[in-house]
Amino acid sequence: MTPSTLQSILHFLQTWWVELTCGVVIVAVVPLVAGYLVLMERKLMADMQARLGPMRVGPHGLLQPIADAVKLLIKEDIIPSESDKFIFWLAPVVSMTAALTSMGAIAFGPSFQVARDINIGILFVLGVSSLGFLGIILGGWASNSHYSIIGALRSTAQLVSYETAGGLAIISSLLLSGTLSVSGIVTAQQNQHVWFIFLAPVAFFIYLVASIAETNRAPFDLPEAESELVAGYMTEYSGFRWALYFLGEYANMIVVGSVATTLFLGGWLRPFPNVHWLNWLDFLPGLFMLLLGAYCTYRAGKQPVKVQTAFMWGVALCCFLVALIFAVPWFVAPIKFVIPGLNGAFWFLLKVTAYIYLFMWVRFTLPRYRFDQLMHLGWYILIPLAIVNVFAVGIAMLIAANSTWNHALVLALATIATTIVTLVCAIFLVRWHDRHTESASLAPDSYVG
């Protein structure tokens, strides 16, 4: 290796070390986060069904994800003899890679972003994350099983239909901010003093439904409906390949949560970022972790077994450590510049978690749709509604741009009016649809094969 090559590599590392670190952090942390999302989901499900959920591994089952991962790793890796080996091997990898890659353009904080300030940011996230369907359809085909292929076909049909509605829903947010760049959208929300969910509530609702359908989650989890298709496209997968699919699915949830947060919920901004007497909210992340640690310390004494008490102390210690990380920059002047980044990441992750909580809540509350109902909802109601909504937002913006009064106030008023119009349209759409498909809705599922 010549010195000049070495020098250019060093130069490369010097220029790009932030981005490289962010990328490594995403790839390293997301699998762990996905594991804990599974735990969160199981705990929530248990809570809503009046059970305790996983309790054995660690205090309140806190080490369950790690045990699960180890179990999946040492399981036998079964490849069906009639399957297409190459594609069977490739499919889960594609599914996970797409989800992880699309996180590259998401801004987790003001400066925590791998692909910094690419001006197609939001398109990159949507386009690359939608490549995950390739993993699903290839996996379903390669398994050479009827359940798998039906699951894959359903999944693709669902993805294609709901991506249209979701894409039309994000347009209203893009119209309001006037940019495709992720950090640009968040900054636009700061400058306009409002989260876009308040200016485009219908669009947020459409995106919510579309994102549930895109991640194949209940009530739209037709591709892996247990009672009909065993496990859909994942039927023939086991062990670590199955884990990769699962990882891709949960990573995808994080991606759609981040997109919704960025577009509609103000990204990394804290509530009321421009109101100065609320500046104490900047201390909230540290205080929150401190309180959590204190609660864990309080609970530690009440554990039945000594090991669990020790675990609980460990969790409390972790909380205090994170609180310390949040607190230190306030007292050490040279690293004060990291405060906005830390707080931004805290608020962003809080919003994403709330969005995912909503996903899980919906999953345990609503029964599963039938496939033709799902298609009808997508094509007959959501897509026309999304088109009407784009028009409505455009008209509201035109009114605001042409008025001489306070721009923000007029925009808010016009938005309320157009939202009401859109909702009336929605009611008419639903009634029209009900009247015309009463007999069709009793027909057998004609899409399954």
Add this chain to the structure above:
Amino acid sequence: MLDSILFYFFAGVAVISAVLMVTRRNALHSAVFLITTLMATAGIFLQLRAEFLFIAQIIIYVGGIMVLFIFVIMLVRLDVALHHIRFRMKNLVFTAVIAVLGAEAGAILYYARKLPGQGLFIQNIAPAEKLAPNSEKLAESLFSNYLLPFEIASVLLLVAMVGAVVMAKNKKRTEDS
């Protein structure tokens, strides 16, 4: 230097997977390699700082058109279809097509005496970091200079879409009756 490394990487991937796409017997393997080719081409667009073209290529070709290809491959029995396509003079026709294309490429190279891409006239050489964001530029030119072609193209697409729907509907109605 980074630029040329990226270019040769993407170009190599594109060429190799294009060759693999043609030579695979299994149609779905071919589709997978076609996807790889399209992604590598998108990578070259990105290396040329045409980020909007890059993402449009991924969303439309890989995310849209390839779905259709894979659907057709999965649902149609291709080995039967392939049997119908075979005809007697196929070797002759294929040789003729390859010869004509090869002669064309050779003639271009001979008369230009340059490799493709060499000696191109480049307007406004600007450093890569200082280029204007091209999704805005694209939108501006689409909605000002090229408004009429843009509208004609979209009407054409709409007509095609409506036509497809009508054809699908008709078939269903005759089946019912």
